[in-house]
Amino acid sequence: MAGFNLQELMSQAKRQYESLQKKMQETIVEGSAGGGSVTVKMDGSKQIHDGRNAWRYGNSRHLVIE
Secondary structure, eight states, rough: OOOOOOOHHHHHHHHHHHHHHHHHHHEEEEEGGGGEEEEEEEETTEEEEEEETOOEOOOTTTTTEO
C-alpha cells in the first residue's frame, strides 16, 4: 500500500488556493440597483473599477455615494 504524503497534499492545496485567489482577483463582477441608477464593477479584491454613482464604504460602514 502506498504511503500517504501529507506534505505533498498540503503543497498541492496551497497551489490550488493561490491559483483560485489569482482568478478571483482577475474576475470582475457588475451589479446595479435602483433600476440601473447605480451601477458598479468590482474585482475579487473589492476594488471598484467602474461605476456610475460608484459606492464606497464610509467609516461608519454605511454605503456612501462618491
